[in-house]
Amino acid sequence: MNSFQANEKIYLFDKLNDERQNCKVGLIYQRLDQTNEYDIFSNDNLSDDLLTFLQILSERVRLKGFNRYRGDLDVKDDLHGEYSYYTQYQNHEIMFNIAPLIPSTKANGQCIERKGLVGNAFVCIVFQEGDTEFIPDFISGKVTQVYITVQPIRIEEQLYYKVKKKQKFQNDSNQYCFD
8 A cells, every 4th residue: 555545544534533523521429528539439329400410411321222332331231330321412422421320339448330431531520519629639540631520509599500610730730620
């Protein structure tokens, strides 16, 4: 194969990937006063505000038999739970790996299954109750590059979501937190 043919194949591959891109987004739920990895990954339930937020972003899907982009979640045997949330946006498929929905043994002060699936996403949404501080160092791992903190707030009984501004952390120049 000559260099022109190779370049053409690379161009076609890049074009295909630009038109259809799959993305998994991790999501953790940080309750009031939770400031360590184990407490955050131990949450087993979703608040009503978090469920509303997820319904705005995506739709709940049954994992078993799901035939779209699965974001590393098991779609054969319910190993990673029965449901997750999925959406499409401009030819991009997005699967949300939501820590509280992933079954996990809490042995030895760790939630390995949840950490493995959520921690292998480049982007992680941190859904927070109240005004609890989140620092990326709460979560061990090196894959996640962007943390987006989201807080539900009520103004005159109307529910809104506050997404915090971007801040670069000094301890790891590759990690960002929106706050």
